[in-house]
């Protein structure tokens with residue numbers, strides 16, 4: 001089982017559990033799903049380089065927009081609902097400190113994030 005991280009904390013200020021391998025994190029996620037009925041997703045932490053678990057609801061369903069591109073000319077993510085886009089914006093704000101706002105795609109049914 002994982003140990004408590006000394007560098008990474010949850011939003012509530014508790015230390016995150018760290019795992020050395022993805023497999024270990026997946027095993028633990030399976031255990032949590034069975035024991036607590038919580039869906040958790042392993043992700044590799046940019047800060048400590050180890051694995052943590054995050055609630056599945058941080059995953060926001062999206063696809064690439066066929067009409068809109070970002071500043072680098074890549075297709076923008078198109079979120080299925082305003083809530084999904086808003087949730088992604090909150091994650092980006094928390095993790096990267098970048099404030100984004102939600103707007104409706106002018107061409108397709110869905111929502112984008114923009115810095116402006």
Ligand SMILES: [Zn+2]
Pocket residue numbers: 005007008045046047048049050052
């Ligand atoms: Zn970490």
Ligand SMILES: [Zn+2]
Pocket residue numbers: 065066067068076078105106107108112
């Ligand atoms: Zn679009």
